[in-house]
Amino acid sequence: MIALNPNDADSYYQVGRIYQEQEKFNEAIQYFQQSLALENNVTNSWNGLAYSLAKQGRLEEAIEIFDRLLEIEPDNIKCRWNCSLTFLKKGDFKKGLPDFECRKHLPNFHKSYLGERSMWDGSDLNGKTILLHNGDDGFGDIIQLIRYAPLVAQKGGRVIFACPKPLFRLFGCISGIDRLVILEDKLPDTDVYLPLLSLLYYLGTTLETIPAKIPYINLPKNDQWKDGNLPIVPQGFPKTRFKIGIVWSSGHRER
Secondary structure (H helix, E strand, C coil), X not given: CCCCCCCXXXXXXXXXXXXXXXXXXXXXXXXXXXXXXXXXXXXXXXXXXXXXXHHCCCHHHHHHHHHHHHHHCCCCHHHHHHHHHHHHHHCCHHHHHHHHHHHHHCCCCCCHHHCCCEECCCCCCCCCEEEEECCCCXXXXXXXXXXXXXXXXXXXXXXXXXXXXXXXXXXXXXXXXXXXXXXXXXXXXXXXXXXXXXXXXXXXXXXXXXXXCCCCCCCCCCCCCECCECCCCCCCCCCCCCCCCCCCCCCCCCC
């Protein structure tokens, strides 16, 4: 496309997006800059440039661009979302978390199963029942954020967590949860609800106040488990306690 029309700003933007998807951010930046050199008011190219700069750790440059974009288009949800993530990468929760809530307006945020429930505002529950759910969170987010359940319980209500089925058994011993239900099933009626990721904002999280009780997940102990160890040991391993490290990569939802 560029060879046919070297003055088409959108063609350079599209190539930049391809490099961005491949996490080749140096190349992406070059093509976004070329797009902007041809047409300076291309919002998508500015957003792509700022996102790529942030992925390279050039956070202040990225924030400067996001701020300019938001002055022009304050309702640009994609830009506001990416800007919030950049502040969070800096560790600036005060500036990052309020706009982080705009993710609820992104297409991949699932709320159809919530019905007419009201969203919790972080105030005392006074005996009300709250449904915590995973919203658009990946499993890694859920495992990290379930540590907030005891803080919600301290607000004086009954806590129900709608858990994805694959994590149901793991979360059977989480402190602060009164009832665990499977997300994919029909959910019980509750007074209020909140996605897990929103707990960061509504509980006023800072780097210093992230719950750090370890462990905050205890392995279930029942007939299938023996002192936290699987009863069946893979062939070739000694039949004594051994440690396994697991590493996984989550999806990339910032764009």
